[in-house]
Amino acid sequence: MTANSTLATAQRSLGDPTIRYPLWPALTMGCPQTSTATISYPVEVDYAYDSVDIALFDPGYAAAHAISPSAGIERWAPLLPPLNAPSLGEGGTPLIELEPGVFIKDESRNPTWSHKDRLNRCTTSAALRAGASGIVVASSGNHGAAAAAYAARAGLRCVVFTAEDTPPAVDAFMHAYGAVVLPVPVADRWPLMHKVVEDCGLYPVSNLTTTHTGHAFGAEGYKTIAYEIHADLGVPAAVFVPSGYGELLYGVWKGFAELRRLGVTGAVPRIFACEPAAGGPLSAAVREGVPATEVAVGPTDAYGIDCSVGGYRGVVALRESGGRPLLLSDNELHAAQRELASSGLWAELSAAAGLAGLRQCGDMEGPVVCVSTSSGFKDVSVGLHTSEPVPPEWAEVRRRLRSAGIDA
Amino acid sequence: MTANSTLATAQRSLGDPTIRYPLWPALTMGCPQTSTATISYPVEVDYAYDSVDIALFDPGYAAAHAISPSAGIERWAPLLPPLNAPSLGEGGTPLIELEPGVFIKDESRNPTWSHKDRLNRCTTSAALRAGASGIVVASSGNHGAAAAAYAARAGLRCVVFTAEDTPPAVDAFMHAYGAVVLPVPVADRWPLMHKVVEDCGLYPVSNLTTTHTGHAFGAEGYKTIAYEIHADLGVPAAVFVPSGYGELLYGVWKGFAELRRLGVTGAVPRIFACEPAAGGPLSAAVREGVPATEVAVGPTDAYGIDCSVGGYRGVVALRESGGRPLLLSDNELHAAQRELASSGLWAELSAAAGLAGLRQCGDMEGPVVCVSTSSGFKDVSVGLHTSEPVPPEWAEVRRRLRSAGIDA
Structure with missing residues (x-):
């Protein structure tokens, strides 16, 4: 669907940007040289930026190069790691104008209905390149299901270590693609994942380090969200991102940052990290002035982003963009979820964190974009209640309509 | 997001194509002149086809006219009814190559994760134009939730008469957008809908007639699926469509047919209707040589397409395209659902009917497209089971991996 090939050249340490590694093997445990016993530093992918044809960002580029509307993130192949895993048509999600100047980037429109598909296209590609027979992932929901889907599509096995209190609809979701789904206590997930990587040779596509590093290629897939926002809107003043x-x-x-570096744009948006107040490791890291830290996590229904450890990537994104972290209560998250639904967008509670963050900040010079990461089907409450039948008499139906404020 | 305006001119009877009605009011109960006590004939929208600029179908058209990638079906505004209801970015769904020559049109990538969003953008637009304060719909799932979402987005109230045995996740889905959801026996839905239309002035966006007619504008939204397939692939040999x-x-x-009429293409695909064997009103109508008929519906899990009455639109589509109806058992549907999942696509059972139809036909000169209408989250079984925790010891985990065929 595209003739483009990657311009990826190497991996680069975020702990010390002068330290570079070859592109292969992709690092699955961050930067070995700069990481310490308490802080793990991620790596990122570097590209031959001088060789990028910036016509890539022209509105007519896809048509001119016979790139299919279904090409997914492959549309941006020169600035992504090699995408040798088959596509599920990830990316290309719409930007919905909620009110003048406020836009929702609706990531529930991906193949498994969350942003995680963009990451998994990249990490599954690395697993194939590594010659692995399968992948392994620890996840409470979206990441696990997306990994299962891309593994299935690529002919790889998939093992998902998941939480014991997975919502029933999400449980069905993670099982749907033929993965081996193993619900275990959260504290046991990482040791077991290490065993599966070391003893069985499965390829890890989620984090294995003390503070978060994850797979070298994962965040690269997410870059395409910025490219798409730019194609739709230009450069917004701010982007609010649900953050785990x-x-x-x-x-x-x-x-x-790449669009600015390439001269396609002159500015970058401020990036706001939207964390649940029940935890908030990035807020804590910024407050303490450290690269990453660990926090206790209290009760929250925002299970998709209730992380106890953060990672240095978040600190870099906030510092470089002039943004800041925001802590959102479940009440604020629920209010944002209701607001989205009242405009026709049913988001998972964690996914509403972007809009909740904007609302906490109050009025802001626009345009602003709130990323909504995932569909309401993944919410903790889904499947727990069913409606009682209504007696099918007009008097009863009319009573229901009137009590809902409908003139009947 | 687009400067285009509609070229819609009138409504035209399918019962007698020489009978035309003005474009407004949109007919919500089919053609009054040709319908009889037993057969109701739908109407369709006619356009000033001679005025269509066929550059509309060029790959570079959107970029050349500054139409945003998020414009949704508005991209095709000249050949749609007036779209005055706000967009949720419906349409623009990807075509996924399942195997060489076999493509899946993944309609789960719409705003409420089914094809019904394309219809509801059109019908909600008509409701706004009619000055209604709200809409009413009878639906077992996707149509009701999509109507609720578009109504919420447009600031209209929505009443959904639904089935009493709605799956729990679908129940949450229909409630998500603030609609009044009333589960009643199927036989009571239509009389109650008539009352709500006549007594409360709510605007109907689902069928109210003996055999199916539905809203005049509904099927127009679905045309955009053909335009998108053409943009991605050209004209396939056949399209397999889940049919209710x-x-x-x-x-x-x-x-x-419009693409051919406009000279954009020379051929049309054969269209295959994929019905559950438990019912199959279109298969029965074709067998009996009648415009539409009613059948008894036996047990099936394909609740999204288990209709007892058919409509004349289906007979026309099969006859004019050289296609035919197919009856699929639940076993065939489940096999197709598993096949899609094993390629990374989790579809509702009803949504897998397209692929099930192709598999029933056996090998076929390609390319062929199977429409997959909706996400697996809407399936009857979702939310009924949850996984048992696994003891977090390596010996137990290894046993599970080995029993799943993973070398551990």
Whole structure:
């Protein structure tokens, strides 16, 4: 669907940007040289930026190069790691104008209905290149299901270590693609993942380090969100991003930073990290002035982003963009979720964190974009209640309509 | 997002194509002149085809006219009814190559994760134009939720008469957008809908007639699926469409027929209607040589397409395209659902009917397209089971991996 090939050249340490590694093997545990016993530093992918044809960002580029509307993130192949895993048509999600100047980037429009598909296209490609027979992932939901889908599509096995309290609809979702789904206590997920990587040779596509690093290629997939926002809108004043480990945050930042570096744009948006107040490792890291830290996580329904450890990527994205972290209560998240639904967008609670962040900041010079990461089907409450039948008499129906404020 | 305006001119009877009605008011109960006590004939929208600039179908058209990638079906505004309801970015779904020559049109990538969003953008637009304060719909799932979403987005109230045995995740889905959801026995839905239309002035966006007609504008939204397939692939040899009332079937057919009429293409694909064997009103109508008929519906999990009445639109689409109806058992549907999942696409059982139809036909000169209408989250079984925790010891995990065929 595209004739483009990658301009990726190497991996580069975020701990010390002068340290470079070859592009292969992709590093799955961050930068070995700069990481310490308490802080793990991620790596990122470097590209031959001088060789990028910036016509790539012209509106007519896809048509001129016979790139299909279904090409997905491959549309941006020169600035991505090699995409040898088959596509599921990820990316190309719409930007919906919620009110004048406020836009929702609706990531529930991906193949498994979350932003995680962009990451998994990249990491599954690396697994294939590494010759692995399968992949392994620790996830409470979207990442696990997306990994299962891309593994299935690529003919790889997939093992998902997941939480014991997975919502029932999400449980069905993670099982749908033929993965081996193993619900275990959160504290056991990482040791077991290490065993599966070391003893069985499965390829890891989620984090394995003390503070978050994850796979070298993951955040690269998220950059395409920035490219797409730019294609739709130009450069917004701010982007509000639901944040767990900060990979998405960093990817969105890096995409805009690349557009500026390439001379396509002159400015970058401020990036705001939207964390649940129940945890908030990035807020804590910024407050303490450290590269990453660990926090206790209290009760929250925002299970998609309730992380106890953060990662250095988030600190970099906030510092470089002039943004800041925001802590959102479940009440604020629920209000944002209701606001989205009242405009026709049903988002998972964690996904509403972007809009909740904007609302916490109050009025802001626009345009602004709030990323909504995932569909309401993944919410904790889905499937727990069913409606009672209504007696099918007109008097009863009329009573229901009137009590809902409908003139009947 | 687009400067285009509609070229719609009138409504035209399918019962007698020489009978025309003004474009407004949109007919919500089919053609009053040709319908009888037993057969209701739908109407369709006519356009000033001679005025269509066929550059509309060029790959570079959107870029050349500054149409945003998020414009949704508005991209094709000249050949749609007036779209005055706000967009949720419907349409623009990807075509995924399942195997060489076999493509899946993944309609789960719409705003409420089914094809119904294309219809509801059109019908909600008509409701706004009619000055209604709200809409009313009878639906077992996708149509009701999509109507609720577009109504919410447009500031209209929405009443959904739904089935009493709605799957729990679908129940949450229909409630998500603030609609009044009333589960009643199927036989009571239509009389109650008539009351709500007549007594409360709500605007109907689903069928109200003996055999199916539905809203005049609904199938128009589905035409855009044909335009998009053409943009991605050209004209396939065949399209396999999950079929309930036959509106989607007709829309896909009409889109391709328009491309031929406008001279954009020389051929049209054969259209295959994929019905559950438990019912199959279109298969029965074709067998009996009648415009539409009613059948008894036996047990099936394909609740999205288990209709007892059909409509004349389906007969027209099959006859004009040289296609035919196919009856699929639940076993065939489940096999197709598994096949899609094993390629990374989790579809509702009803949505897998397109691929099931192709598999029933066996090898076929390609390329062929199977429409997959909706996401697996809408399936009857979702939310009924949850996984048991796994003891987090390596010996136990290894046992599970080995029993799944993973070398551990």
